[in-house]
Amino acid sequence: xxxxxxxxxxxxxxxxxxxxxxxxxxxxxxxxxxxxxxxxxxxxxxxxxxxxxxxxxxxxxxxxxxxxxxxxxxxxxxxxxxxxxxxxxxxxxxxxxxxxxxxxxxxxxxxxxxxxxxxxxxxxxxxxxxxxxxxxxxxxxxxxxxxxxxxxxxxxxxxxxxxxxxxxxxxxxxxxxxxxxxxxxxxxxxxxxxxxxxxxxxxxxxxxxxxxxxxxxxxxxxxxxxxxxxxxxxxxxxxxxxxxxxxxxxxxxxxxxxxxxxxxxxxxxxxxxxxxxxxxxxxxxxxxxxxxxxxxxxxxxxxxxxxxxxxxxxxxxxxxxxxxxxxxxxxxxxxxxxxxxxxxxxxxxxxxxxxxxxxxxxxxxxxxxxxx
Numbered sequence: 001x002x003x004x005x006x007x008x009x010x011x012x013x014x015x016x017x018x019x020x021x022x023x024x025x026x027x028x029x030x031x032x033x034x035x036x037x038x039x040x041x042x043x044x045x046x047x048x049x050x051x052x053x054x055x056x057x058x059x060x061x062x063x064x065x066x067x068x069x070x071x072x073x074x075x076x077x078x079x080x081x082x083x084x085x086x087x088x089x090x091x092x093x094x095x096x097x098x099x100x101x102x103x104x105x106x107x108x109x110x111x112x113x114x115x116x117x118x119x120x121x122x123x124x125x126x127x128x129x130x131x132x133x134x135x136x137x138x139x140x141x142x143x144x145x146x147x148x149x150x151x152x153x154x155x156x157x158x159x160x161x162x163x164x165x166x167x168x169x170x171x172x173x174x175x176x177x178x179x180x181x182x183x184x185x186x187x188x189x190x191x192x193x194x195x196x197x198x199x200x201x202x203x204x205x206x207x208x209x210x211x212x213x214x215x216x217x218x219x220x221x222x223x224x225x226x227x228x229x230x231x232x233x234x235x236x237x238x239x240x241x242x243x244x245x246x247x248x249x250x251x252x253x254x255x256x257x258x259x260x261x262x263x264x265x266x267x268x269x270x271x272x273x274x275x276x277x278x279x280x281x282x283x284x285x286x287x288x289x290x291x292x293x294x295x296x297x298x299x300x301x302x303x304x305x306x307x308x309x310x311x312x313x314x315x316x317x318x319x320x321x322x323x324x325x326x327x328x329x330x331x332x333x334x335x336x337x338x339x340x341x342x343x344x345x346x347x348x349x350x351x352x353x354x355x356x357x358x359x360x361x362x363x364x365x366x367x368x369x370x371x372x
Contacts, residue, residue: 007102013047014103016210018084020280022103025095026273048107050082052145055110060118061133068310071134071167075119077151079110081139083171083212086281087238090138092272101273106211109145116154120352123162130349132165136194142172144211156181162352163190165344169235171196173213176224183228189345194233195222195260197251199244207285208243219258226259231342234260238268239324241296242289248324249331256335263337265328267300267316275305296320 007023014020062074080094084106091101099108112118122128135141141152159166160181168175168182168191175182175193185191199205200215213221222232234255239245252263270278282290294305300316301307307316315321332338 009048009103015047016084017048017103017106018086018208018210018281019091019102019106019277020284021277022100025098025100026092048103050107050109050145052109052111052149055079055112057112057114058118059122060112060115061122066310068314069137071132071137073131074134074137075115075141075155076135076138077112077115077141077155078139078143078145079112080105080108082106082109082143082145083140083209085171085209085212086278087208087240087268087270087274088139089269089271089274091274091277093138095273102277109143111145111149111151113149113151115151116158119155119158120162123158123164124351124354128351130164130346132167132344132346133159134167134169136169140170140172140212141168142170142174144172144174146172146174147177153178153181156185158352160185160190163348163350165190165346165349167192167194167344169194169196171198171209171212171218173217173221176221179224179228179230182225182230186225186228186230189342190348192231192233192342192344193225194235194264195225195255196235196237197255198237199247200250200254201244201247204244219254222255222258222260226261231262232260233262233264233341234337235264235266236328237264237266239265239328240268240293241300241320241324242293243286245296245324248327252328252331252335252337256337260337262339262341263328263332263335265324266314267321267324268297269301269313270297270306271308279305300324 008021060075062076063072064074065072079097081088081090091105094101094105099105135155146152156166156178166185182191182193195218197215197218198208202214205215222234226232234252236248236251239248255263279294282293286293298304299318299320302317307313315325
């Protein structure tokens with residue numbers, strides 16, 4: 001049950017984390033409960049540490065057919081995200097791993113170090129047809145672990161070498177490291193980046209997104225990427241009534257001044273376990289505002305915490321949703337951010353060379369017959 005203290009680690013142990021609790025995923029048949037064993041022994045448990053395991057996936061490009069998403073393929077170098085954003089719609093995906101969408105999601109990560117090699121193999125298949133690959137649409141490719149694992153860097157190198165278009169979404173300042181690749185691709189119509197800025201208030205940002213880059217670092221990343229030649233979109237995502245909705249205009253103005261050329265927003269959505277995690281976080285972090293914030297969220301989604309209907313799950317509907325949309329449109333137009341994002345170019349794609357260790361169909365000397 002949401003709010004049960006038995007699945008809540010001591011606040012000192014979860015310092016710097018987003019979720020308050022760590023209850024079992026929805027597919028589990030057992031629930032772990034902390035109980036007093038009767039031994040009156042004081043014990044200081046260590047803070048929760050980030051653990052990284054290897055994801056032994058055999059493919060790296062994920063496909064989707066969602067009618068309200070502008071891409072049909074994506075790559076996620078990591079499963080789980082150390083940024084710990086309490087509102088993250090990807091949290092429920094951890095339940096498929098037998099882990100909790102709560103604290104497990106931000107402390108037990110799976111990395112895909114073979115992603116560059118797997119991507120090259122998939123792009124080399126004879127039937128592959130290029131279209132923009134979206135990265136960062138589920139979990140952030142520039143979360144802290146990327147600094148040492150460099151999986152995203154390897155993926156970008158493959159895409160660059162193949163002249164394959166890519167769209168990246170992040171709130172991690174580590175993206176600046178790859179400005180050389182993204183800049184070269186951006187200047188030739190092969191790359192665009194979206195930077196998510198949810199608040200300009202450091203305290204609010206730290207509470208909602210404890211291990212993501214601070215607001216000023218995200219604005220600096222916009223500046224760096226823009227100067228390198230990357231088209232940058234600022235994303236006010238998510239907009240949360242009663243929490244950060246008053247900042248829409250200020251965020252857009254700051255991002256425009258940093259070099260962003262276009263903008264978008266997404267209303268808060270709370271699928272599955274995220275609703276309960278968000279509510280208990282609100283009650284602990286902003287108790288005086290909790291009921292008002294949830295009332296605003298429900299006003300966006302027809303009286304529910306979340307409406308999954310295609311076409312309105314990202315924006316909501318009703319008076320509150322219309323007001324947010326109107327304010328966003330007016331500010332975006334006033335600041336010159338209402339232009340369309342660049343159409344990325346897939347026409348110059350060239351498949352990567354086949355692994356020389358793989359034999360041809362007819363052997364090394366086949367009279368000129370080769371897979372193309």
